[in-house]
Amino acid sequence: MAHLHTAAHTSLRGWLRHLAASDRLAAIRPGVALEHELAAIAKRLDGRQAALFPHPGGHPMPVISGFMSRRAWIAEAMGVPEARLLQHFRAAAEKPLAWREVDPAAAPVQQIVHRFAGGAADIRALLPVPTHSEHDHGAYITAGLVIARNPRTGVQNVSINRIQIHGPDRLGILILPRHLHAFFAAAEAQDEALEVAIAIGVDPLTALASQAIAPIDCDELEIAGALHGQPLPVVKCLTNQVRVPAEAEIVIEGRLLPRVREPEGPFGEFPKYYSAREEREVIAIDAVTHRRDPVFHTIVPAEMEHLLLGAIPREATLLAHLQRSFPNVTDVHLTVGGVARYHLVVQLRKTREGQAKNVMLGAFAGHYDVKQVIVVDEDVDIHDANEVEWAVATRFQADRDLVVIAGAQGSALDPSTTVGFAGNKPSPEWQGYGAKMGLDATKPLASAEHVFTRVRIPGERDVDLAQAVAATGAAALVGTPLQAE
Structure with missing residues (x-):
C-alpha cells in the first residue's frame, strides 16, 4: 500500500470536527450523570451521532463516545470506499510501518503530569470514568489501549481490555489468554511486575489498529502507522519503558502486579450479558499524563462502536486466512x-x-x-x-x-x-x-432449468426513480380529492 494517504483522518480532534461539520456529533447538555445516564444517552444515539458530554457529573473533563459506530464512518476515517475497508486494513496489517519516537516536549499527551507516589493523586478525581450498565460493579475504563512490552523481546502489544476502578491508585483488569496474558505470565514467572500504559482518546485509525489479529511480536502501533500512511509519533512513558501514541489525550502509566489478584466484575460485555465477578489481575498506577484540556473516550459496551472495533480487524484477518486456501x-x-x-x-x-x-x-x-x-x-x-x-x-x-x-x-x-x-x-x-x-x-452448481434462478426484473437496478415518479403526484392522476370509496 502507498504510505501517503492524505484523505485518512489521523487526528481524534480533527475527526470530531469532521463529524460535527456533517451533523454527526451531538453536543449533550452539561452535567449529565456519569452513572448510567451518560451511557444511556450515548446508546440512544448509537450509529446516528457521536455524543460529546461537557462537564459530566460536574467533572471539568468532557467525555466522547460513539465516534466509530458505523462501518461507513470507519471507511471514511481510512479515506477509502466502504467496499475496500477490509482490503485496506489487511494491507496495513501485512505491511506495518515502524513508529517514530519524539521528544517528550513535542508530545501533547505529556503536557500535564500527575505523579501517584505516596498518594499524591487519585484516579477517581482525575478522570470522568462512567458506570455503564445496570449491574456493573462500578466505573470502568472501556476505551483504553493497554500497551505492554514482551519481557523477552521488548516488542510491544496493544489491546483494549476492560479496566475497573478499584481505588485511588489501583485498577482491576480482565486479561484473556492472548498476547498481554503471555507477557504477564513471563514476567510473573520471574516474580516481576509488567510495565503497562493505558492510552485513552486516540485517533480512530489507531483505535482500530489496536484490535488487529497479529503475531505476538507485531506492535499494533506500527499497523496504525501504515493506516496513517506515515510513522505514528510515540513517546516513552515517564515512569517506564513503554511507548505510547504521542497525540493521545490521556495515558495512565502503571504496573501489572505479580501474584496479586482481586475481585473484578460483574461487567456487561459484548455478548450483551454480564461476565462473572472473579479474581483477576491488578494494575498499580504510577502516573497519569494528559493534554491540556483533554477529552476522555468511553465505549458503551455491546453497542456498535464496541462491536465494529472488534469486527473489522477480525473480518480482515479471516478473509486473508481463508483466501490463502x-x-x-x-x-x-x-x-x-x-x-x-x-x-x-x-x-x-x-x-x-x-x-x-x-x-x-x-x-x-x-x-x-x-x-x-x-x-x-x-x-x-x-x-x-x-x-x-x-x-x-x-x-x-x-x-x-x-x-x-x-x-x-x-x-x-x-x-x-x-x-x-x-x-x-x-x-x-x-x-x-x-x-x-x-x-x-450455496445452490448446486448444476440444476434443471430455472429451479435455482433468482427472480429478477430487467432494468430494476437501473431505474431512476427521480425521473420515473411523476412530479404532479398521485392525486392528480386519480381525481381530487383522493378518497376511499
Whole structure:
C-alpha cells in the first residue's frame, strides 16, 4: 500500500470536527450523570451521532463516545470506499510501518503530569470514568489501549481490555489468554511486575489498529502507522519503558502486579450479558499524563462502536486466512446479531461441490470465537440479514448441508458455554468449551432449468426513480380529492 494517504483522518480532534461539520456529533447538555445516564444517552444515539458530554457529573473533563459506530464512518476515517475497508486494513496489517519516537516536549499527551507516589493523586478525581450498565460493579475504563512490552523481546502489544476502578491508585483488569496474558505470565514467572500504559482518546485509525489479529511480536502501533500512511509519533512513558501514541489525550502509566489478584466484575460485555465477578489481575498506577484540556473516550459496551472495533480487524484477518486456501472466497462478514464475533457469513464463488464445508472448517480454524458459519453464493449480499436468511431458507437442507463440531474451543464470554457447570462457572480449562455449526447455503452448481434462478426484473437496478415518479403526484392522476370509496 502507498504510505501517503492524505484523505485518512489521523487526528481524534480533527475527526470530531469532521463529524460535527456533517451533523454527526451531538453536543449533550452539561452535567449529565456519569452513572448510567451518560451511557444511556450515548446508546440512544448509537450509529446516528457521536455524543460529546461537557462537564459530566460536574467533572471539568468532557467525555466522547460513539465516534466509530458505523462501518461507513470507519471507511471514511481510512479515506477509502466502504467496499475496500477490509482490503485496506489487511494491507496495513501485512505491511506495518515502524513508529517514530519524539521528544517528550513535542508530545501533547505529556503536557500535564500527575505523579501517584505516596498518594499524591487519585484516579477517581482525575478522570470522568462512567458506570455503564445496570449491574456493573462500578466505573470502568472501556476505551483504553493497554500497551505492554514482551519481557523477552521488548516488542510491544496493544489491546483494549476492560479496566475497573478499584481505588485511588489501583485498577482491576480482565486479561484473556492472548498476547498481554503471555507477557504477564513471563514476567510473573520471574516474580516481576509488567510495565503497562493505558492510552485513552486516540485517533480512530489507531483505535482500530489496536484490535488487529497479529503475531505476538507485531506492535499494533506500527499497523496504525501504515493506516496513517506515515510513522505514528510515540513517546516513552515517564515512569517506564513503554511507548505510547504521542497525540493521545490521556495515558495512565502503571504496573501489572505479580501474584496479586482481586475481585473484578460483574461487567456487561459484548455478548450483551454480564461476565462473572472473579479474581483477576491488578494494575498499580504510577502516573497519569494528559493534554491540556483533554477529552476522555468511553465505549458503551455491546453497542456498535464496541462491536465494529472488534469486527473489522477480525473480518480482515479471516478473509486473508481463508483466501490463502480458498482464493474463490470473495468476502466475509461478522454479523451484528452474532455480536460481531460469533456468527460469520462467507461469500463464495463456488467451483466444486463440497467446497463450502471445507471453507467452514477453515473459518473455524481462523479464530476460536467463530461459532457459526454460513456460506453463501456471490449473488447474496452478506451485509443484508434478510438476503442471508433467504439463502438459508431456499438453498439449505439440514440433513445434507449442516455441519456440527462438538467439543471445540469457543469464546469464554459466551454464556451458553457455562450451562451444566456448577454456578455457571466452569474452571479455566473448560471456559468457552462448546460446539460449532456450519450451514452450506450455496445452490448446486448444476440444476434443471430455472429451479435455482433468482427472480429478477430487467432494468430494476437501473431505474431512476427521480425521473420515473411523476412530479404532479398521485392525486392528480386519480381525481381530487383522493378518497376511499
